Amino acid sequence: MTTLERRALSRITTDQGRVLIVAADQRNSMKAVMKDAPDGAASVTTEQLAAAKADLVTYLANNGPAILLDPETALPAIVDDGVIAPGTALVVGLDASGSETVDGLKHTCRIPGVTPRTVREMGGDVAKMLWYLRPDRQGADSRTVQEIRDLVRDCEAEGVLLIVEILTYALPDETEEEYAVKFPELIVESARLSVDAGAKVLKLPYPGSAEAADAVTGAARGVPWAVLSAGVDHATFIGQVEIAVAHGAAGAMAGRSLWKDSLTVDPVVREDLLTHRALPRLLELADAVNGKVSAHA
Template identity: 25%
Template sequence: MAALSITRLYGLGLTPGKLRGLQRISNPNGTLTMVATDQNSSMIKMMKEALKREPTYDEIVDAKVMLSRALAPHCSGILVDAYYGYASTMAAFAIPPSTGILIRVEKSGAPKNAAGAPCGEIEPGWSAAKIKRCGADAVKLLAQFEPGEFDSAEKNFALVRHIHDQCQELDILFLLEPIHFPYKVAGQEESKEAVLARKARTVIDTARYLSRYCDIYKAEFPGTLGYESDAQLRDNLKRLNDACERPWVLLSAGVDYDQYKKQVEMAIAAGASGVLGGRAFWKEFFTFPTPAERQKFVETECVRRLREIHAIVQTGTPWFRRYGLTLEDLHSIRATEGWHARYADGLASPSRSATAPDPHAVY
């Protein structure tokens, strides 16, 4: 097969740093089996209920290290937070070299506007630049997004663009996670029925707004099992797949594992490239009273679930197919001499590029 120019990848936004990030967090066939352990607020709440007191910093860190050590060998990528997770988990060798690392950039919780809509913020003392500097493979941003709530939508859109532009400048992979939420309409709280009724539309419309501003799009399931028919859910997933301009993976949103498994099967059939699930894999972990019992649960039941989902994900759409590429295309990509001088800093100066190579230099 004839060689293809690396310019083809550049034209798709697949610069060297982003391409390497995709390679690191993917399975060999281009699908993605990823696990999230970055949920600080929900973890602390579950630990508080189990311990009957506030957990200490060290207890939270130990729980995250235990989860990572058990699950990371069985997934292509693991998502951690900065405050409790990354430094201790990485330094403790809880994540093997073969597993990619994503780090979230947003802080847990967000201030809300007059409509009760959250407006995201970056973790204090943290940044996309620090995520790049400490050796992670990707930046992850949670963006709570409702197209119909104009104030928060505009602010959260600006935050997404800001992190997107930073990741472009840093040449690091960017994974975006939008989620829907209830808010006040004309000063009145939305009913649960109203939120359920518009969830699919919100998820699909949000993909149209935001999926172009990332490299991997982490989507909610567009609807609710048992609320819409399976036929309607399959149609929703098709429309979500059509709306996404980037490879997309399915989040778990804390549903029970059996529900998540069915959602994954449907999403993969519709064109998803994989998963980035959290609590569906491990949420019962915190109901066990002793570290030994928690460790047994995560090493048996949680690993079983992850392996089961991984088998489904293996049949998904490889990320490169969303870019119109095949593995054969990628294997044939070549750069021209001097690419390193043009990379990131722009084109070489005319005087420099016109100079004949120094025969005594080592290139």
């Protein structure tokens, strides 16, 4: 890492040096959990979503090291309005909503016009980009791995640390059972390919076991990797994080496991739920990433 990148990494970690980021760059999936919307997710306006994200920062993320936000609904307004606390770092998501499928392989796209320089201009400390990857079908010369390589280079040139997020998925010709068998090795090989492409911080799904976490740590070759919550419930995620951290993970990046049942259109109810339901979860997650094993483990 460059000196700037090391400084940025320190901004997204706890006092114990563990990565901890509240993920709030979701758009459609965040609308979907606002169940008090009069006509469902489709009726949640961009303004309402932006207000929910601002409250999520105020009552939840400002109590942790960092918040991940998107430039489509949240930024730059949340920065310009002074919502983010001075001690909370900003991670800017670069991936657009949705994906495209080409020859059976999924691909994500960048948000148009958002570059590593844009991250700086929005006051960001770090950038994050999501890619879908099937390392059994895509190698070092694939479109996805080349995109990782290019964006790592562009971010480094701009002095921006990039978090490389990888998700794997079932192919059209395989069953969920077949995919589940392959899943741990897919995560391990995704980590290996990403690091080969220059990734300096990884955001990965929990690979399924302590043994698989050890293998991911080996494949990462010293590059820090953090576990994403993937929509599982909070208790499940805490258990996953405790195992992953004990076997080499650098921390966690959590979204829906923290706030999916605390977001409403009503700002008064939302404040109460974020304060009394989501915040205790964040504090418990901080203990987990710092290696304080919970009583249920």
